[in-house]
Amino acid sequence: MVGLVGVVGVVLSLVARGEDGEAAGRSVSLAAAIPATDPLGPPPRHGLAVPRPRALPTRADAVALWAPVLHSVALRETPSASGRVVGRVTVSTPERTENIVLVIGATRARGGLWIPIRAAGAVGWAPRTALGGYEAVATRLLVDTRAFTATLRRTDGVVFRAPIGVGTSAAPTPTGSFFVRNVLTRYRSAFYGPVAFGTSARSTLTDWPAGGFVGIHGTNRPELIPGRISHGCIRMRNEDILALARLMPVGTPVEIM
Amino acid sequence: MHLDLDQLDRDGALRETAAGVPGETRKDFLLGTLAGGGAALAALVLAEPGKAASKTDVDILNYALTLEYLQAAFYTEAERRGALRTPLAKETTRVLGAVERAHVRALRDALGAAAVAKPFFDFGGVTEDEDAFIKTAVAFEDLGTAAYKGQAYRIDSPALLAAAISIHSVEARHAAWIRYLAGAPPASAAFDEPKSMPEVRKLVASTGFIAQKPSTQSKERPRFTG
Amino acid sequence: MLTRREEDPGTVATGTDTAASRARFLRLGVAGAGTLTLGAVLAAGVPRLGLSGTSQSRDIEILNYALVLEELTAAFYRQALARAGLSGELREFAQVVAGHEREHVALLRKALGPNARKVPRFAFGKAVSSPERFATTAIALEELAVAAYNGQAGNVSKPVLKAAAGIVSVDARHAAWIRAIQDKRPASQATDVAKTRRQVLREVDRTGFVRS
Numbered sequence: 001m002v003g004l005v006g007v008v009g010v011v012l013s014l015v016a017r018g019e020d021g022e023a024a025g026r027s028v029s030l031a032a033a034i035p036a037t038d039p040l041g042p043p044p045r046h047g048l049a050v051p052r053p054r055a056l057p058t059r060a061d062a063v064a065l066w067a068p069v070l071h072s073v074a075l076r077e078t079p080s081a082s083g084r085v086v087g088r089v090t091v092s093t094p095e096r097t098e099n100i101v102l103v104i105g106a107t108r109a110r111g112g113l114w115i116p117i118r119a120a121g122a123v124g125w126a127p128r129t130a131l132g133g134y135e136a137v138a139t140r141l142l143v144d145t146r147a148f149t150a151t152l153r154r155t156d157g158v159v160f161r162a163p164i165g166v167g168t169s170a171a172p173t174p175t176g177s178f179f180v181r182n183v184l185t186r187y188r189s190a191f192y193g194p195v196a197f198g199t200s201a202r203s204t205l206t207d208w209p210a211g212g213f214v215g216i217h218g219t220n221r222p223e224l225i226p227g228r229i230s231h232g233c234i235r236m237r238n239e240d241i242l243a244l245a246r247l248m249p250v251g252t253p254v255e256i257m
Numbered sequence: 258m259h260l261d262l263d264q265l266d267r268d269g270a271l272r273e274t275a276a277g278v279p280g281e282t283r284k285d286f287l288l289g290t291l292a293g294g295g296a297a298l299a300a301l302v303l304a305e306p307g308k309a310a311s312k313t314d315v316d317i318l319n320y321a322l323t324l325e326y327l328q329a330a331f332y333t334e335a336e337r338r339g340a341l342r343t344p345l346a347k348e349t350t351r352v353l354g355a356v357e358r359a360h361v362r363a364l365r366d367a368l369g370a371a372a373v374a375k376p377f378f379d380f381g382g383v384t385e386d387e388d389a390f391i392k393t394a395v396a397f398e399d400l401g402t403a404a405y406k407g408q409a410y411r412i413d414s415p416a417l418l419a420a421a422i423s424i425h426s427v428e429a430r431h432a433a434w435i436r437y438l439a440g441a442p443p444a445s446a447a448f449d450e451p452k453s454m455p456e457v458r459k460l461v462a463s464t465g466f467i468a469q470k471p472s473t474q475s476k477e478r479p480r481f482t483g
Numbered sequence: 484m485l486t487r488r489e490e491d492p493g494t495v496a497t498g499t500d501t502a503a504s505r506a507r508f509l510r511l512g513v514a515g516a517g518t519l520t521l522g523a524v525l526a527a528g529v530p531r532l533g534l535s536g537t538s539q540s541r542d543i544e545i546l547n548y549a550l551v552l553e554e555l556t557a558a559f560y561r562q563a564l565a566r567a568g569l570s571g572e573l574r575e576f577a578q579v580v581a582g583h584e585r586e587h588v589a590l591l592r593k594a595l596g597p598n599a600r601k602v603p604r605f606a607f608g609k610a611v612s613s614p615e616r617f618a619t620t621a622i623a624l625e626e627l628a629v630a631a632y633n634g635q636a637g638n639v640s641k642p643v644l645k646a647a648a649g650i651v652s653v654d655a656r657h658a659a660w661i662r663a664i665q666d667k668r669p670a671s672q673a674t675d676v677a678k679t680r681r682q683v684l685r686e687v688d689r690t691g692f693v694r695s
Contacts, residue, residue: 042679044419048363051359133379185476198479419633426654463504
């Protein structure tokens with residue numbers, strides 16, 4: 001700041017040097033009129049500590065975006081109202097939470113804005129007006145069904161890892177890209193433990209009531225973990241699911257391999 | 258090492274999930290983590306907001322914080338969505354976003370536990386269309402300037418007043434900058450007018466940008482595959 | 484400040500209500516022609532609020548300090564328009580800002596009444612001899628004005644603070660504007676500098692612009 005004052009002063013004085021005769025007289029000092037102790041005191045130090053402005057992290061995959069679904073719409077193969085329908089998004093989940101989707105690419109402007117999204121069971125284009133506001137998450141869950149681990153990564157690295165139980169070969173946990181859709185708590189069920197996350201992943205088997213979605217939840221049989229023990233859900237010990245609940249917000253992408 | 262809650266809690270992950278853990282309020286959760294040795298975290302989070310700041314000052318800081326949340330989220334989303342075409346618009350968005358995020362940090366740090374939570378925003382496509390974005394940015398920066406102007410004289414603490422006044426002129430620069438970009442007069446009158454809190458709140462509400470947080474939590478018994 | 488989300492189970496809503504109110508919001512932002520309600524506070528004379536004479540006499544001293552800076556800037560723009568060979572964007576900038584500074588001077592003089600200091604005489608020499616020199620000097624003067632006002636915010640009475648805040652933000656707009664014209668970043672810092680009176684007047688002295 002002192003340097004800036006000096007530079008400005010030098011610039012001002014360089015610029016002013018040299019008369020053009022438009023006003024006679026020597027220059028006068030305004031500062032000289034101020035008493036040794038200026039009755040106009042100095043400005044106080046700022047009561048806010050404002051940090052240096054910082055750019056956003058530039059890694060494209062550092063952040064995922066999700067949005068709630070405001071209106072049930074068809075998902076299209078192309079960003080167009082006449083594109084082939086590849087799925088549908090609804091406003092609610094079977095758990096009666098507001099349905100959310102992941103935003104997986106850039107907006108296209110084509111007679112309105114279109115957004116490429118990943119929903120439960122389909123990937124396609126939806127009109128921007130069908131979605132609510134975007135929320136960013138910095139976490140990502142990696143589920144390894146062969147190593148029986150769930151790892152939560154964040155922009156600052158791995159923040160959680162735990163052993164898991166996964167689906168049996170008769171009812172395997174599906175693999176692919178999914179996301180956390182909701183979180184259930186305060187229900188009474190020792191089977192599911194204290195917390196359950198709903199994901200957008202569906203069991204490959206059909207005829208499930210409530211759609212057959214795969215959850216991530218606790219258990220009343222921790223001794224079975226790790227192992228192929230479930231009907232598709234990802235189970236972990238109760239202390240682990242509670243720790244995960246402190247770290248993993250809804251909308252977190254889930255990669256299952 | 259000075260632990261910064263924001264660095265641990267990028268994008269509010271901690272705050273959100275804390276709210277979802279059964280039987281625990283956010284405050285309980287934060288106190289609970291102290292047992293794990295987060296002493297520096299305790300010093301930051303449990304600090305008295307502004308060290309005996311008056312209620313007026315706390316209210317004004319929270320009011321400023323809400324507006325800064327709004328602006329920061331607006332520019333951040335526009336930058337992330339990458340829908341801006343011209344290099345000038347992109348550069349302006351980068352710089353303005355960085356400054357508004359710094360303002361958010363400053364106000365949150367000063368307020369500590371008294372800080373209002375970040376609202377849920379729905380910009381409804383405005384951050385994804387360059388013309389709409391620039392027009393709205395003009396309105397936001399003019400509004401921010403008028404809002405700070407409307408409150409500065411009410412601030413009790415001389416130190417907070419100095420800070421607010423200094424942010425106020427920065428917002429005015431932003432307003433002129435984005436107007437220049439928009440092809441609008443950067444300074445259209447000799448005197449800028451203040452806006453009152455009710456007026457500003459009403460204007461912000463009229464945008465519909467502050468929305469209710471989607472309800473993604475339930476007490477339903479899980480009916481997953483199991 | 485929360486708005487309730489509108490439920491529209493059937494069709495995709497166009498959100499016409501939101502669009503209409505948002506359009507109003509944008510018009511308010513872009514129009515920007517303020518009334519002088521703020522200025523009216525000062526135009527009625529230096530406020531006689533304040534518990535003692537010192538508060539009012541301090542206001543007068545600060546307003547006179549502001550006045551000399553505004554007189555300096557107003558004269559600078561006048562001279563530049565006459566001599567600096569300005570055209571295009573720079574000329575438009577100088578014309579608009581000259582008008583603003585004239586209004587600032589008028590307001591301060593009205594507020595001070597008989598307490599207004601004598602106007603010094605100014606000479607700007609090479610500072611108004613070319614568009615480039617003009618632009619560099621304009622940036623420096625507008626930045627100085629912002630730092631000067633910010634430096635006194637804690638010293639003035641609340642009514643004067645209200646009015647002065649309406650002036651400093653316009654000077655900040657001027658600073659950003661001329662920087663943008665010159666392809667410099669209009670604002671990169673998160674906070675603006677505040678300078679003491681002595682710092683500001685020493686910088687003015689170094690210019691040699693003040694002649695009597």
